[in-house]
Amino acid sequence: MSTIIEVKNLAVSFHTYGGEVQAVRGVSFSVPRGSTVAIVGESGCGKSVTAKAMMQLLSCPPAEYKGGEILFNGEDILQKTERQMERIRGNEMGMIFQDPMTSLNPTLTIGRQITEGMMKHRAFNGKEAKEEAIQLLHLVGIPQPEQRFDQYPHEFSGGMRQRVMIAISLACQPELLIADEPTTALDVTIQAQILQLLKKLQEEMGTSILLITHDLGVVAETCDYVVVMYAGVVVESGTAEEIFANAQHPYTKGLLQSIPRLDQQRAQALRPIIGSPPDLMDPSPGCPFYARCEQAMRICKNHHPTLEHVNGEHYSSCWLRHPMAQVVR
Incomplete structure (x- = not known):
């Protein structure tokens, strides 16, 4: 399946009086034509910054594109002038x-x-x-x-x-529709109606959709692929079925354990992810989830893991996927 847009090693920073905030750090993913891809993660992980960067809606300064490419129909969005972008925004x-x-x-x-x-x-x-x-x-x-x-x-x-x-x-x-938290602040009934509407419009018009959300229930209902972001990086990606059935990264597992389930016979207490996201003014060289991870190892503190292939289209950025890592039970 061909892709309508491909993000490669995107890096975006914001220059503030307090220092440089590295909001997006080497993000890569793609949106296949006619599909719905979700970017999920808690507030501040870089979802909306990534979406706005894809349409060059970030004011520079304070924002700065530090590197990477955003290929829309094979052409790099970041190399286009404002006048060229005006012909793309709202149109394509x-x-x-x-x-x-x-x-x-x-x-x-x-x-x-x-x-x-x-x-x-x-x-x-x-x-x-x-x-x-x-x-x-x-x-x-x-x-x-x-x-x-x-x-x-x-x-x-x-x-x-x-x-x-x-x-x-x-x-x-447009060929691509970016929906940034389209159901935020709406009641549950209206949320369902909006999601059904997006799904119906996609079927009728063939539009590709990039959905930015923190609601995993929305993702399970509407999306084909999932990209999980944390602290400005992609920690896991794959089809929705692979992510929900076989999550590999401890952060993804934590997200899934922190939402209520209707398929369990007995009610179980939700397990929140303890701690707070790292300071992106001074990110650590290792795994960004190290301080909050119950399975953290010494290597996680100082060495950033690479995206390892799990199976199919499923990838996870965790040292537990390394062949030399011990099996965690």
């Missing part, structure tokens, strides 16, 4: 931002915000853009789209605003 690559409360312009009507991209990238006139926007609002489940077209964001509920964000991101029929 769409993005659903994390908070619709702040992502929508409160002074412009919903219709104006949806049609803006169509008129810029698809050369629609006002009438054509309005007809297409109304169809999009209907597609994403907004009732009475003709009336809603002329309303403002404050007249919509949180779930409705998120649907509008999806409509805006799909206005130009």
